[in-house]
Amino acid sequence: MDSTTIKEKVKAIASKREMLVKLSEKPDLGNLKLDVTQALDELDELIEELHLTFPETAKN
Template identity: 45%
Template sequence: MSPHLDIESLRQQVSLIQQKRPALVALLNQPDLGILRIDVTQALEELDDLLAEFKSVFPQLDLN
């Protein structure tokens, strides 16, 4: 990966990450997740933080 991303490449990568969020939510809903629930919850929190920060830095860009 290039050390310098253009805005469109960054938007595409963040959009791809956003599209994977439902998989984490589905995993979190598994009753037999056990102690991994902590890790999945943390991953969701960090993902949500990343998306919120991206939207605040680049409000003009649509992730959809």
């Protein structure tokens, strides 16, 4: 897999972050809240790794 494909795939996944944030704010999630929170944490780590690996993807 080339770097362009990796960047595009990570950006596509990152574009769904806001949906996870909204989902995490729902009061009726119960035990799923932990899973949503973990998904957000892992997504943030993935985005950070992308910016470290490909600095040109970081927004200033």
